[in-house]
Amino acid sequence: MEKASASEPVTMATLARQVGVHISTVSRALQEPRQETSNRTTLKIRSLADELKFQPDATASRLRKGRSRLIGVTVPNLTDPVHATTYEGIDREALSRGYSTMVIMSANLEDLSPARANSLIRSRVEGIIIQDTFEGDQLPASLRERGIPYVLCLRKGDHDLSVAVDDLLGGRLAAEHLAARGHTDVAVISPDSSVSTGRDRVEGFLEGMRAHGVQVDAARIVPAGFDLASGQRAAEAILGWAKLPTAIFACNDLTAAGLMFRFREAGVEVGRDLALIGYNDIEIARHLPVPLTSVASPLQELGSQGVDTLIDLIEGKTTGPVSLMPHLIPRASTLSWAG
Amino acid sequence: MEKASASEPVTMATLARQVGVHISTVSRALQEPRQETSNRTTLKIRSLADELKFQPDATASRLRKGRSRLIGVTVPNLTDPVHATTYEGIDREALSRGYSTMVIMSANLEDLSPARANSLIRSRVEGIIIQDTFEGDQLPASLRERGIPYVLCLRKGDHDLSVAVDDLLGGRLAAEHLAARGHTDVAVISPDSSVSTGRDRVEGFLEGMRAHGVQVDAARIVPAGFDLASGQRAAEAILGWAKLPTAIFACNDLTAAGLMFRFREAGVEVGRDLALIGYNDIEIARHLPVPLTSVASPLQELGSQGVDTLIDLIEGKTTGPVSLMPHLIPRASTLSWAG
């Protein structure tokens, strides 16, 4: 509650004065990583720095070195556990590589124009991980033009280096799982088609079903978002159909949970009456009343590879896109269907 | 993919040279907020800045001004929607007040010592919002000693300015709701008692029940965490009791969901066989198979008040602690109990 009287901030000049050396000597003594030494001056400087709890001004150091060791991250929001988990992976890896991260939630901004990176650019981040790209996004081109290294993470773009899960494969895995269980009348919940994850999962699924001789009727593709409420609305729509499908691929775990909950209200038991597959295998999936079969994405890993790729770019190393493998985790929501 | 040839970065010096004026004139012309003007030089500078997509180096500006306009935030993690939502509220308000935020996830750090704020201090944040404090936390004292303004948000501490929901009241609301429905045999799921939210909710609840003449047996207080899995474990434990309670206060929505799911597996239907109350009213609460009665916390509001309070502190204004009111949202999980 009480605020210490704002005493003069401790700078290297303070330490220099008190030890009686030149400021450049202080700077050298405190250089990270610290070398083992028995130099008395160095030791004296370090112990005084500890005592006064000196923290060097990163602002000044960045300015002088021309390197911020800062990575910018743009996310749509952090309340979606998919984005939060990926960002956690990014931050953890960035820390271990000696970088800090700065995150921008585009949900908190007025518009999604390239301007959403401006505050990051002003902070002179060395590169940007774009986790919130969408169809028609101008940001990547704008960064390319300015020579700022960037990587798309989670979602892909048409002409940009991306670190993502192979969502086409994920969709196919879901299709194969259902096809192998004899499902031919299936529906797909298609989340926001302006982002690659939604599009690819649906496409991979349709392709996978086709490979098994099943053509999914366009009328059985239901548009939705990435959340619970839209899953419930989708269930509502499906309940109005003349005939229920025997299986549904939801492209997203929260959406799947919404479907499951709404169906149950209507007396349709997922697993028994209807097979259901989610996507990402977030924590809740395995804990739902009927444990949810889901295509697991290695999200933490995704974030950490995103950082590694970006740092390669920053350091001028050659790198390529990264595509991580999803895998399907079968659970009761697809296993107890009678057929 | 291709990286633009890293052309010379555009600085104010670049603009000055091209327009043929002194750099200080450029600085003045680009000062925010921009004044309307018809000064030709100013207009020329601004249009060149736009053309070259000049973004002033905030690092340099911060150093010179001695103000970073940066707020640090420490959170335990961001995968918990409670913390993510609060942080979103913080970031939104900070933006609208002209500040940026920098977040530290303590889950990504080796230890929780006061050192978790060091990178924020090195970045010269003007103040810190501590969202992850716990019993015995040394960080607040350490910041006080250094004269760095800070506010506890969400969780409270013993001697620190905090912006929090009145969790004692929240616990009491839950107790009153249950007592009014005739429950006398109740259990409490007590999350991590090293954080104030857990302690206060339990204490308020016990007090509220006592006010209605109900003494909760210590054996009916079950320790747990803030997540689904620990709710399921708690349900497991309760299912082993000789007699089930008629109502449970879970202190957390995810924990409540875990209880609900595990009970259902065991044939115990929440709402019908057992009343259940969660806390925070996160999105999932209303969407659960049995909609969950929950004590709603205004988390976005909490974050935004946290920022306002911190900025008051930074600007040397007098402020006091903020306590926001929770309110109970009754749903089926407590309404259909037969009594």
Add this chain to the structure above:
DNA sequence: CTGAAAGCGCTTACAG
């Protein structure tokens, strides 16, 4: 209004 100078707190070649 504009220019010239000083300085924010560091780091780093360059001498000694």
Add this chain to the structure above:
DNA sequence: CTGAAAGCGCTTACAG
């Protein structure tokens, strides 16, 4: 090893 100087990109009192 240490000191002295220059400079990173800004901003801001001070002159003119």
